Structures are given as C-alpha cells and as structure tokens.
Amino acid sequence: MSTFPRRRFVGVAAALALLLSPVPALARQQAEKPPVTVPALTDWTPESGGYGFGPGARLVADSPAEIRVADTLADDLRAAGHGTVPVVGGAARTGDIVVDIRPARKSLGTEGYELRAGKRLSVTGATETGAFYGTRTLLQLLAQGGRVPAGRAVDVPRYKERGVGVCACYIHVSLPWLENLVREMAYHKLNQLLLELKVKSDAHPEADTWGYYTKDEIRRLVALGEKYHVEIVPEINSPGHMDPWIENRPDLQLTDSDGARQPSRLDITQPAAFAYYTSLIDEYAQVFKAPAWHMGADEYMLGSDFAKYPQILKYAQDKYGSGATPQDAFIDFVNRVHAYAAGKGKRLRIWNDGLTGANTVPVTAGTTVEHWLNVATRPSQLIAAGYPLMNASYSLYLIRGGFHSDTEGLYDQSWDPRSFEGEKLASAQGVTGAKISLWPDNGRGETENEVAVRLWPALRHIAQATWGDPHPDATYAEFAARGTAVGHAPGRRDLTSVPVPDGSYTFRTGGVTFDAHLARTADGYVTLRGPSGCLAVSGGKLTLNVPLQPGVQATWDSCAASNTLQRWQVQETAGGYRLVNVITQMAMSATGDGRIVQYPPDQHPPAVWQLTRGAHTS
Missing domain, CATH: 2.80.10.50 (Trefoil (Acidic Fibroblast Growth Factor, subunit A))
Structure with missing residues (x-):
C-alpha cells in the first residue's frame, strides 16, 4: 500500500485532470483567436471581458468627419435591426461606441484603423476612411451577436486598390443591384468600383440606344459610393468596342481597305473622332467625381489586324517618322486621351492587352495599367518602366452565362495580387491591388440574382487577398464560413422578394x-x-x-x-x-x-x- 499522502495525491490528480482536460485549453485558445471578420483581423491582442452592445449605447463623435462616420454607422445599425442609436458629443461612458479620428496616427495610413473593445468600444483612424472601416468591422461583429470580445486590433490594408469591375456596357444592370454591390463592397473594405457603362447623352442623343443610365441615376449611385467610401470609376471603352456609341455615327467608324465600315472601331486618325470621345469625358464629368478615367483601350483589332487599315500606318508615319508602326497610332490615341484627362484633373487607366510591344512610342508615364491578359509585355516589364499596375487577372473573371472564377481553387493556392496571368512577381512593389470583373458575354445566360450568388464568394475572397493574409484559414470551407458568419451588408435590399403569391x-x-x-x-x-x-x-x-x-x-x-x-x-x-x-x-x-x-x-x-x-x- 502506498505511503503517499492522500491529500497530496488528490491535489496532484486534480491538477493533472485540469491540465489534461481539453475544455480550459480550448476556451483559452478560442479567447485568443481574433473575432471572425472578412477580411480577417491579422493583429489581435485579446484581453479579459468584452463589450456588450445594449439599449443604452451611444455613438460618441465630435469633429465633423467623426460625426459623418457616426451618422453612417447609426443608419447601418438601424438597418441591421439594432435600433436607433443616438450620435452625441463629449465624454464616453460604459456601453458607448467612440469614433475617433487622429491624424497623428500615421502608422494607420489612409485606410487603417485601431479597434479597442472593453467596457466601451472605440474605432480610431488617422483619416475619416480609416475610422469608417473600423465601423465595418464593428458591424460584422455585431452581426454575430451583441457581444464583442475584449481586445485590441490594428488593421491596415496591404494594397491601395481593392476592387470590382462591372461591364454594364451593353446589357443594363439594374440600379438596385449596383447599390447592393456598393454596400457589400464597403462592408468588406473594398474601395474601387469600375463601371463600364453608358450615361444618357445630352450632347449626342444619336448614341442613346438602350443600356444607358440617366444622369440622375448616376448621381444617386455616386452619392452612395461617397457615403460608403467606394470610388466609382467610369469607363467608355475606346477606340475599340465603341459600337454602343457610334453605331449611328458612320462618319466616325474606321473603314477597312474593302470600304467596309467597322461600327465597333473608332477611326483614331480623325480629329473629329478624338473630339467626340473627349466630349463624352466632359459629359461624364458632370456626374462622376472620381479623379480617374478608364478608357479601356483593349481589343481594338479583335478579329482583324492593322494591315486592313493602311490609313492607320500612314497616320503613324506622318506623325512619328518612317519607322513608326500602326501600333504607334494606337498608343498616340491613348496618350492624347491621357493628356486630355490629366488636363481635367483625372488619372488615366487602360487594359494591358493593347501593349503588345509592337510600338516605338511609349505610353505616357503615370498611366495605370490593369493587367488581365498574358501578352508580350510582361507585368514585370510594366513595373520596371514605372507604370502603376493593377491585377485584373482573367482568373478573377465572372462571365455572365460562361466562365466563372474558381474561388476555392484560388484560395487553396493562396492566390495574392502578385499572381498575374503569365507571371508571378517576387515582390508587391508597384502593384496597386487587384479586382474581380463581371462581364456580360452572354447577356441572357444568367439573371442578376444568379450572378449575385456567384459573386459573393469571389467578392469576399478578393477582399481578403487585397486587405490581408490571402489564406487566413486552413481550408476554404473555414474561410467560406466567415462569410456566412458576417452575413450581408446592412441596408442591402432583398432582390429575390416577390410582392404577390403564386x-x-x-x-x-x-x-x-x-x-x-x-x-x-x-x-x-x-x-x-x-x-x-x-x-x-x-x-x-x-x-x-x-x-x-x-x-x-x-x-x-x-x-x-x-x-x-x-x-x-x-x-x-x-x-x-x-x-x-x-x-x-x-x-x-x-x-x-x-x-x-x-x-x-x-x-x-x-x-x-x-x-x-x-x-x-x-
């Protein structure tokens, strides 16, 4: 019989049982994990206790910028079913949510924020945008219940541009659908929406075939984008894909060597064609406020080649000498648009596939290139030449009624914005960010609601890959569960509801x-x-x-x-x-x-x- 003292044996056994029990260890591990958000929090310091959102909560804000953020948060809390929360100034008390903008917090950058949760909750940004993104994290946490675990997060994006592109260029996309998209983008901290679309023209009524938006509709969408810190960049694709604009203007259409006019191709050799296009830029400036203009510049010779248009080579040689190529005339048009847009205070953006390397005239410095297709001029070459480069990879495309991005496969590969079509860069230097793109190649292939179902996983993935760690969870299923947990943006309309019964x-x-x-x-x-x-x-x-x-x-x-x-x-x-x-x-x-x-x-x-x-x- 053991002579080991009984009291000591019991104490050791209890200690061993406590040590071996998975419950305390699991609880400790869960407490140390960052709360669930999309994008995932990468810098989280847990503390004891938690913040409880309740009926007495107030939003505390003092400066005009803080009040704007707080007012938007109040709107969204109400839309999310959390009731009416007053916006007040002065000292905070237990249960309050504090919106704080401190320009001295340079380490947060222009979009980062700090979140602190305890007896009260605070979001701090160096800018209004940073504080706003802190409120998006708060909304996601409250969507999972009224309690936020105590702790501190510092959350700063890795990439400047985090976007979605939508071609509402031939097939009209409804305004409520686009408004839902803006809200979802902001909820997931995406900040740039490219819209290739037609605005109904007062200057050129002959171009007002259907597919357009009225100027009042665009003003409404732009105002929503401003409220939710989503920059909406317009695009009129040129000099190719111009048929929505010039199908009734044969005088501006490029004519081939057989005398056939090309409704999709603008005649870049004509001064009148340049004047027409820039007049559209001016008209769009009446409703769009973004300091950027996207001219597309893709697929000008899709299904054809420059040899069928000898006037383009003549134009190039007349302007740049006998060694010039037809491609130089194309780049010349891009550069003239760049100069015009710059004169209006706007930065030019183009697609990459027109940069085939067959030109002797360089694209003007400062032009942002959105790389979607693997062509002769590589991403590394564009960065080395000093062009801002955005990843708009074809692997991120959702084609209406056709190809859809393999979001799960991209996640499993830990895809990030350095992974371009045809080349993966060793460094992110020079890469502005990335976006997913929606195109209507078969306009009747899917309805808007069907597109939405395909969109949300891709949207959450690009939000994660451009803001933080591209692979925060061990499996895609775990990452997808984040999206389920945070749900959809407050104020998002249910476009699947039918007002009458079958x-x-x-x-x-x-x-x-x-x-x-x-x-x-x-x-x-x-x-x-x-x-x-x-x-x-x-x-x-x-x-x-x-x-x-x-x-x-x-x-x-x-x-x-x-x-x-x-x-x-x-x-x-x-x-x-x-x-x-x-x-x-x-x-x-x-x-x-x-x-x-x-x-x-x-x-x-x-x-x-x-x-x-x-x-x-x-």
Missing part, C-alpha cells in the same frame, strides 16, 4: 387584358404562363443574345425553364404593379392596338397593371 391572375392595363399563372422562379423572379405559352421578350436585333431595342413586343412563346427572357420582376408601384423583363430591364407598356411592348422607363411611361386573383388558365 397563383392565377387576370392582368389589366388600359385596353390590354390577359390571364396567366404566376409562379416564382428559383432565382427570385416569376414566370407568366398563359393559354398559349409563357410571356417572353423576343425578336428584334440581338446584342449579346438579348433583344435590347425599345418597342420590341412581348409574345407568348413555348415555356422553357432555361429561357431567362421568360422571367419577370413584378414591381409594386402606386395603383398596381409594373412588369419588368429580368434580362432587358425594360418595363412593359400597352399599345392602342393591344400589344405589349418594352420601353426604357424614361422613354415611355410603364404600364400599371391591375392583378385580379383567380383567373383560369390552361
């Missing part, structure tokens, strides 16, 4: 009446099935597989679940409902002879439909 209805407006069975689709729209088939927009000239002409008639076609042109939004409005085609984004109007036709809402008042439940359809 069922059979009689639709009436003016002199038009029809019966149809309304059924919700999986992506949050409806189909309308009548006795002769499903209501669809078809016919007319197709652009990217979509009938975009105003006045095209809606007809009853054979029902097909895959036909997105048979999907509709039912929008509640004063006195009834509007019917908007999901793909064309035009509302239905009724003609005097009983036809149902589509028009942009600013060209023809949309019909207001009365819906009566219980109609019989077969």
